[in-house]
Structures are given as structure tokens and as C-alpha cells.
Amino acid sequence: MDNVVVLMEGITKSFPGVQALSEGYFELRSGEVHALLGENGAGKSTLMKVLTGIYPKDSGRILYKGQAVEIPTPKAAQDLGISIIHQELNLMPHLTVAQNIFIGREPRSGLRFVLDEQQINEQTRQLFDMMHLQLDPRDKVGDLTVAKQQMVEIAKALSFNSEVLIMDEPTAPLTETEIEDLFRIIRQLREKGVAIVYISHRLEEIKQIADRVTVMRDGRYINTVGTRDVTIQQIISMMVGRTIYETAPEVPETADHETVLEVKHLNRGRSIKDVSFELKRGEILGVAGLMGAGRTEVARAIFGADPIDSGEIIVAGKKAPIKSPQDAVKHGIGYLSEDRKRFGAALGLDVETNIALSAFQKFLRFLGWVDSGKTRTTADHFVKALAIKTPSVRQKVRNLSGGNQQKVIIGKWLTANTDILIFDEPTRGIDVGAKSEIYKLLNELSSQGKSIIMISSELPEILRMSHRVLVMCEGRVTGELPIAEATQERIMHLATQRESYL
Amino acid sequence: GATSATSDSGGGASQGSAAGAGTTGSQQAGGQPYVAIISKGFQHQFWQAVRQGAEKAAQEMNVRITYEGPESEAQVDKQIEMLQTALGNKPNAICFAALDSQAATPLLEQAKAANIPVIGFDSGVESDIPVTTAATDNIAAAGAAADKMAELIGGSGEIALVVHDQTSRTGIDRRDGFVNRIKEKHPNIQIVDIQYGGGDQLKSTDLAKAIMQSRPNLKGFFGANEGSAIGVLNAVKEMGKENQITVIGYDSGKQQIDAVKSGVEAGAITQDPIGIGYKCVESAVKAIKGEQLPKTIDTGYHYYDKTNIDSADIKPLLYE
Amino acid sequence: MAVSVAPRGTLVRNDALQRVLAFGALIVLFVVFSLASPNFLQFNNIVGILLATAVNGVLALGVTFVIITGGIDLSIGTVMTLAAVVTGVVITRWNLPVPLGVLVGLLAGAAAGLVNGLIIAKLKIPPFIATLGMLNVAKGLALVISGLTPIYFNNAPAFNTIAMGSVTGAIIPGFNIPNAVLLFFLAAIIASLILTKTVLGRYTFALGSNEEAARLSGVNVNAWKIAVYTLTGLFSGLAGVIIASRLNSAQPALGQGYELDAIAAAVIGGTSLSGGEGSILGTVIGAFIISTLTNGLRILSVPQEWQTVVTGAIVVVAVYLDIVRRRRG
């Protein structure tokens, strides 16, 4: 085909102890949205990093518009017309939104080395107008929520007007409305003939947006198919090499269980307003809401990560003065952050230490001596139980794929064995296989009598997992639905009850 | 015996001390004259002894003094700033031990313009502004140490120096005074190594050991200030060569005094730090009163050893 | 558009307030010392403080850049000395004109900075170690080149006026602000323009904020890092010229220890050692806080050992106040 823009053949890439890519193959045509799928650690991000000059390939070749090219640096990729939104945010928190977007190619004024700040802001504003994005170009990126930051990343990638645009899980931190905006933009770009690589673990999105699908497994190329020609089930079995059976969820009756956690009139600044709710033993309480609804803030406040202005937290019927995460853990509360890179894992440490981090007191002998045999077996246990893909428990977490990092953090809280678990976006960036494992795990935990608060921006996930749904909007609880009454429409209705409408 | 060397004191008459102009207007509260003393250091024993003498004089003569100095003898600019600040406090006189005379000249001129008499001490201030200078001739003193060393090791053999500083005036003068005297008068003696320990006892110890290690035939060691001498003494003790190496030190302090008494250290040059401090304030008071002063006051130096350490001549010159 | 104007307004007001507050510690010091001693608040003493700030201030300006990149430069003090010695050699031993000597001195500083930058960017040596190495190398070279003796600028009387002449005094008789002070302010203005208006400034912040993100955005991270260290070296070179001119001599043995004062000035002024944050105005204030403190304690004749204690404590307090101020802001 002569409208092939990128052709990658026989790409191999290994890291110490890991063969990330062996015989990677990828073909991208102009004017298509091409989904790249695979389980966590399949090598998707690595393949795209090779294409964008971040990792040098060990062998193989890359053709760009039929020409063999070497792409040694990110700049070289940009110059060819390839831009990428990375799976991890890559922003400079101290700089403004506009400064981030134009970093490396700032408009200059008069003298060649003097910046034209006005121009930078103006061009950013135009870009945001086109994206229907409400954001001041002069805001500091560090002050934005993860979701807004992701939108900045997207804006930045768009601003290159590239011919090839790679999006590595762009929607992971986004909510429905933003995803719709993004899809609208993607369709416009496709019209203009831009070739788009789309990586996501949200398979229902693939059906909506992608034209073709390439599936990878264990660093290998498996197949490329037209999206219309396959079912999601077929894609999944290509990804995992086996068939996944989904059992219909059973919702246990928990209404008469005792209350393990009660939150009363919680307030914190403008982001938490009079939040009250209860959590029963053995219950999975889904918390839904749009970006910035305040769910993360509530979770952090309960967990003692941020101070509260007023309100009470009652654990097992007793008032719990939680002032720090340490207090929370003592009261049997665990919290899995939505931002695993910043708040979740100690990336420089090994799997074993990360898994033991919340519960070292369980591994202590005398004088603070750590029983390392015990930490090892515990870590080994969870590596196996959660199917964490790692060469050993001594591997640094940094070297694991995103999904596997997430599993390590889950392992940490399972080790701490707290009765109440707050999972903030637990399956963000996690592949279907792992996702169903995590779902299974959540169900198991709840049937063991653990109580779970599951914050999620994916409504299907909320609907599938929750026993009860709490909906938030602008820092307030706008409604509570038993799962039997919860539908996407009703949740969205509650999630958009802005104060201004009331 | 003691090698006492007191050179001609009272060279020329000073060219007048600004006729007591400093006393007007800037007299401090209670009519007590104020003398600012800027020395070359403050943490080290020698400078504390100078201070002691200055304080003694201040008390006797009813003047107020302040005493400060930079942390190391390399900090020429810090000393200049101290001098500048001192001028801001409008003293009636300044005692100044210049780390670098030339660098201080503009400020000394300022002092002169403000009719504040300046008294030099410790080492000479190369300028005609100071009305007098109470100083030790370090070159001659180190030369005397060299002669003593030659005598004690029998006029030939290998010796080494541990000096506190390779760029400061005192470091250079003592090193050169010693080295030149050996070269001139004792050609059979070989100076095999000169190292610098910053006056830090620990570093001086380790480097003196390294010198002894590399020069197994070493017969003598000169430590050019208190810290260096103590370093050498420690090294000799640690290497177990107490009876093989002749150590000559500089200044005093308890450790050197003990070592001299016990014979580990053959002897040392002492200046008269307390006397320097005393004379300096005394001269300042005279200058304030408009009295004539000799251009230089040689505070002298003495070699002391086991035999004379407790003598009436030496004892007052030593500090513990 | 209209929406974004409003917050902008409050931002400016906040900034203005912040700036006044940043002077807080400095003003407190001034008030306290003025009350404590009549000799403090006098033209000559203020000039003395300004002059005492100049060298440390220029060093602090330079080190502010590397600190904002998230790096550090421990070699600034001895590189300053090296530059002073080189200037001395050129002017007095080679008998070349003063401006040429100054230029070569500045270049020597920049060259040392360049080497720092190359070692850090290319060999990936942590800045702390690379510049610790340079601290020693520059110290040694200054001694070697000078031949272990101070170099006096007796053959070039003009040299001394670089720092100690007074352009203002020539214009307004009696208003004798030494040129060293004016040079410091000029350097601060240039540094501020570089930091806020130019590409180099932008990348200085970008490197400190998230170097990897800058790299992935196609910024030639290495080249800019080298440029920043070179600039810092250039400022050290300027400090070298000023100190040599002020002392009318190049003193080969001083310099070590100056880096800590300069870094303290930058950090007291709100520059974050973890990178990404900082301002030239802050650094200037920080430098003044240090020299005012030193001067005031001396004017009060506080015993020197207690001066040390008080200085140590006040540095911590000043930074604490800055942190509290910004937390509130």
C-alpha cells in the first residue's frame, strides 16, 4: 500500500533481564486510527518509544514513507512529523500550560533568544478553543488535576500538527465528556489524513474510534485486523492467548451488615463540601463522578493524607481522629492512589520492599530487625497470586510495566491487610486480563468481609463491580443508588448536578 | 641555652600620630576610648593569647576593645570587611594584623583620613600609615629554629617541614626563613619535603606520617605553627620514633609544652603573643593621646627547650 | 478573554505582596540593628554592606541558575579565585591592557563552568561531585598559576577602579557608591532578564522542573545544561574580577567556603534546591540578608563565636519565614 506512513519490522529491544520486544512489527497508514493492543507488559509503549527516538532499538528497521530512517532522538521524531502522548505524564509542573506546550519551540521576538510570551499564550488559547478546553494558558501545570494535565499533554501533541500522532493510553485519567471531546478531535484529524496510533485498555473505546487493530503479546506481533471484522471477545483472546470467561457479578446483600466506616459532614476548602456516607462490612461502594468531582480529595481526606477543615470519621462505631496516613492504617484503612508514579510506588525500590512497605511491623523481630525471609515469601506469594510479571521480587518497580506496578501496589495493601480499602481508579491503565483478575480480587476481598470504596471514572466498571453507588459533583455527594437502580443515565444525571443549576 | 634574639627596637620616630585628633567627637560612652583590633584569626590559641594580652592592657588602661579575625589566613577579603565595619564603628584607634598589606591600603588610608591611628601587629604592614608595628620577625625566628635544628642533628641529614599555609604571610615567612637559613649555613642538611596541613592537627598528623613513611632516614622535623607542630608530634608518637626524630616547633600550647618537657620535642620558637597584644593596645592608647611612638616595636622571639622552659624569661611567653 | 483578565489581576497583586514580604526578614534586620546601634544606619556603613554583598551576590546570581536546573555548583568560590588569578597574570605578568585581562578572567570562569557542564551533561556525573572536583582543580590551578603568591595590580592603577571607583560619585558628588555595587546590580538585572525573558531562562526552569519531560519534548537538554553551567562560571569570573579589583590583588588561597554563602543567599531568597523555582530578586535579597547580618553583628561587637551561632540560626529562620510566606501566598 502506498499510503503506509510507518513500517516497523523485526524490531527487538531488551532491557536488563527483560526481552521487551522480539520481532515487533507495525504498519500504520495515513488517515487511519490504528489501535495497538496487548496485555500489560506486551511491549506497546516500548515499540512506540522506539519509533519516537526514546529508546534505541537493538535491531530491525523503520521505514517512514517508504524511506529507511534512523530516529535517535525525540527531536528527530518530531522533525519527521511524529509526535507522541506518553502513557506517563511528561510535564514540567513549575511552568505554565502554554510554556509546557511550546517547550523547545517557543516563538521568539526580535532578538533570536528572547521569548515572545504573548505569542505563546495566544497560540495556546487558539489551540484550546479548537479543543473546547476551558483552561488558562498562564496556569501553572503543577496546580492542575491529573485529568487537566492529560488534556495539556493532548494539546501539546496536537500543536505539532504532526502526520503521525501516537496516543499511549490518553483516556486513562479522563472522564466521559473529555473522552468525547478527544474522540471528536481524533475524528477531525483522521479527516485531515493524520495517522493515529491509539493505545488503550478500554476495549469498548476501540470499537468506537479505531479502524484497525494490531495485537501484541509478550513483545511479539500477533495480528492486525480491521476493527469491524472482529468482536471484542476475539481481540481479547488474541491478547491473552486464551479465552476469558466473565461470570455475571453476584451482588451480596450487605444492607444489614454493620457499618465499618462512617463519614459525617466532611469539609475541606472548596473541594469537599459536607460529604457524608456510610460503608458496610463486605461492601463495594462505587464512587462515580466527573473529573474534579472531588472523589480523590475525599479519599485522601479520609486517609489522612490531607488535613480536613471539619467533619468526623467514624471507624467501627468509634470516632477516629485520623491526622495522617499512619493513623488511617492503624485504624485499618488502606488507600491506593490514582497517581501511582507520584504517590503509589517507590519506583527505585524493589518489588519486595514495595509490597512490605505498609506493613513492616508484621515482619519485625527484635530491635527493628526485618525478617527478610518472611518479606520474600510474602512478596513471592503476591507476585504469584496477582500474576505480577517480574523477573524476581528483587526487580526495581521502575522497570515493571504500568499495570504490573499497579498490581504491586495492590499487593502492598493486601499485605497490610486493612479492613477498609479505598481504591482510587484501581484499573487505570490495566489490561483486560489483569483487570478481570483485579475484579475477581475485589470480589474475593469483599466476600472475606473487607469493605471497599472503589473510585472509578469508568461507568461500566462502576456498574459491574459496585454493590452501591455514590455519585459526587463539585465536592458534594449528589446521590446514592443501590446497584439495582443504577444506570449510566441516572449516574450521569447526578454527576452533572452542578451547584449553579440548583 | 636560650637563643634570644631581640633586634634593634625603636627604629625611627613615628611621624606623629595625628595629634590626638582621633579623641574628639568619636569618644565612646563614658569617655572610654575604643580600640578595634583586627587580627589574623580568632579561633587559634596564638590569637587567643594575643587577645589575652590586649584585654589585660585594656583593663589596665581603661579602654574598650573588640577583637576579631577571619577563620583562616587565606580570607583576605573577610579581613578587609572586618576592617571596614570597624571603621564604621568610629574607633579611636585600630590595631591591625594585615593578612595582605596592599589589599588593606585603601582602608588604611581611609583611617588616616579620619584621623584614626593604626597600630600594626604580628607581622609588618607594608605601608607608612601605621604609627607603629608590634611584630615578630618571623623570618629571623624561623632562621633561629633552623640553626637549632642543624645543631641538634649534627649538621647533616634529611629534614622536612610541616607548614600551616603555603600562601599566608606567616606561613611563607617561617618556611622561607627556615629553608633559606639551612641553604645558606647548613649545606649538608637536605630539606626533603615541605607539606601544608592548614594548621589542622588531624591533617597535619596524617601528612607528617606520610612524610616519615616516604623518608625513612628523616632526622628532623620543623612544625611551623602550633597545629603543625602538634601534628608532627602526634605522627612521631604514632610511628614510635620518639627518639629518632628531632622535632622543633613554633608557638606554645599545652601539648608542645608537655612534649618539650618530656623530650619528644626538642624545643620551639615562641613569640610573645601576650606581649604583642598588650603592646598593641598600649601603643594605641599612646597614639590616641598623641604620644610619639617608635616606628617598630620588636616583640622578639625566643627558643625554648627543656632547660629553660620554666625560666622566668620564657615562662611568661608561653600559653597553655 | 475577559475571564482570564480577572485572575491575572489578583495574581499581580499577590506577586506584589509577595515581593514586599520577601523583604520582610531584611527589613526586620535593618530595624533591629538600627535601633541597637547608631553606627549601623549611616551612609558609610550602608555602602559597606552593599560592597560586602557584591562578591557573594554575583556568585549567588550565578549559582541561582544551576540551582533552578536542580543542580548545584560547589566550585564557584575557587573558580572565582582562578579567574582573579588569570586576570592578574594577564594584566601584570603579560602586561596586557586591563580590559583584555578582565575579558580573559571572565572567559576563564566561563571555561571552568563549561567543563563542569560537559562533565555533568556528557559523563552524567552528579553536579555535586563534578563541581566538588572542579572546586579542587580550580583551587589547585589558582595556586599553580599564581606561583603561590598574591598578584598585585601595581602596574595597572586603573584596575582598582573597576570595583572601587565610583561612577555615581563622578555624577553626583559625594554619592560615592563603589562600582562593585553597581556592577552587582547590573549583573542582577542582566541575570533577571536572562532568567525571565530568554530561551535560556525558560530551559533553566524546564530542566529543574522535569528534565525528562524537557528531553522528550525535543529540548537539547545536554546543550542547555552546559550553557547554564557556563553562565554560572561566567558569573564566577565576574566575581573574580570584582574581588581582585577590590583587593587590588589576586589572592590565590581564598575562595573555598564562598560557595556555601552564595548557595545560602539563593536559597534564603526562595530558590528551591530541588529545582524549578527561583528568582533573581530573591537571590539579591538573600545576599543582602547575609551581609547585613554579618555587618550588624560586627557593629554590635557580638563575640565572633556567637556571631557564628546567630548566623546559623538566622539562616534557618529566614528560610522558614520564606516557606511560611509562600505557603500562605
Place this chain on the structure above:
Amino acid sequence: MAVSVAPRGTLVRNDALQRVLAFGALIVLFVVFSLASPNFLQFNNIVGILLATAVNGVLALGVTFVIITGGIDLSIGTVMTLAAVVTGVVITRWNLPVPLGVLVGLLAGAAAGLVNGLIIAKLKIPPFIATLGMLNVAKGLALVISGLTPIYFNNAPAFNTIAMGSVTGAIIPGFNIPNAVLLFFLAAIIASLILTKTVLGRYTFALGSNEEAARLSGVNVNAWKIAVYTLTGLFSGLAGVIIASRLNSAQPALGQGYELDAIAAAVIGGTSLSGGEGSILGTVIGAFIISTLTNGLRILSVPQEWQTVVTGAIVVVAVYLDIVRRRRG
């Protein structure tokens, strides 16, 4: 289980290889100096090197902990001096028994570290500044407490044997390794056990790797940070006891500048200044590299100014070799 045994095996082999390679720079130095001077490789000189390493080595052990947490401690040198002075006061002025004096000295070090930790953890002052403040405060206090004079341990002859006696010599006649060296090795072993085997060690790494993640894991980050700085202070206290014992006197004026050598030792040994990485073995090797270099250059009578240059360059080279080694490993 079987799966994890295999990689474990290779891991161990890699580790072993790494360890040998880490000695690389040290071995090279030994070979070079041995060839250059017959006086280098002799029992006495090796003991001299060991002894010269002891003080800096103990300081380096302590600072390794704070560096691994991503912090720094600039006050170790002057806190050492403060501890030495306090020990001196207790033993000689108050005439209390030697062990008590030693204990109080250790506690003084720990107390200074505790204050550092409190200021850093509670007031959120950057470690660089907090400990820079402590550097000055401890320096001043050492002068104040000592009354600006050295304190001699003449009334307690036993005190000198703490560092300069030889337990090994008592056991194996002639094998006179001074106790200071043994204390250093003992301290290294204890430090290594703390770092690798205890919960404090784990948290030391966790703080350096991702402090926020540790906090959100329920770790009492502040408490552990304070504990780490206190531990570092304790090591400084031990260094103070050793140096006082070796010099048989507490010298109130030394100490500043020692921090840079200690930090250099840790970093040469592979401890990362950005935190999360480091080992005691590495620090020990790093400390030996520095003292071997100093000793060798002195033995060769290299002029001091060139010693400085060479030391500066070799520190950079040693770290570079370490980086290359680990990149390969």
C-alpha cells in the same frame, strides 16, 4: 518458587562481580602507588592509611544514611567537633569517668542530629539549609563551650587508648591495628546491618525513593526522617570521640570542610545524591579511595597545589568509573 531461585542465583553472581569492580578504582590506586614508591605498600603505611580513614570514614557512614533519604548533612564536621568538645568538658572539667564522657559526646552528636531532623521534618526546611545552619551553630557552640581553647585529656590517660590503643596488638603481638580503625570497621558493620536488615534501613531507602509514596503507605515519614538524621548525628558524635581520642585533645577550631570529604566518600562509593541508592560497603571503599589518594600523593611528595588538582580530578574519575560499572551491571 523454583522460578525465583534461578534469577536469584544470577543476581548474587552479579552482585559479587559488582563488588569486585567497585574496588576497581581503589585497586588501581594501590597498584600505581606501590609501583611509584617502595614506601607505599608497607605495614606501617597501610595502618597509616587505615587510621587516616577512620574519622572521615565514620562521618561518611553517617552521611550515607541521610544521602540515601535524598537529604544531605553539611553539619557533620562541626557536629563532630562539638561532640569532641562536649566529651572533653565532661571528662576534664567535670572530672567524670571516660565512658560517661564518651556517652555524653555521642549523645551530643545525636542531639544535634535530632535538631536537624526536627527542623527538616517539622519545619520543612530543605536539608541543605537546615544543616548549613547547624554547621554554623555547632561551630559556634564548640568555640563557646570550649572557651576557645583546646581541651586536653591529660587527667584521663585511658581516653587516648580509645583510638590509639590496639586490641589486636594485645591479642596478636605486633599486629598493632589502632582501635580507631577497628571502631571504624565495627561502625561500618553496624551501619550496614542497620541499612540492610532493619526497618530503619528500609525506610531510609523508601524515603529517598519516594517519600510521598511512603507517607501514603502509612509510614510515619517525619519520625523516620528524624531518626535518620539523629543516627547521622550519632555517627558524627562517634567521629568526635575518635578524633578527640586520637589528638588526645578536643580542638574546637577544626571540623569545617570535613563534610565535603565525607560526602565525597559516600558518593564515590555509589550513593546517589538524589536518594534511594547507596551502600555502606561503597562508602567504606569511597573513604579509602580518598585517604589512599591523599596518602599516596604525599608519599610521592607531589606539591600540595598539584595534590589538590589531582584529587579533584580523581574524585570525578572514580565516580565516573562507578557509573560506567553500574550501567554495564
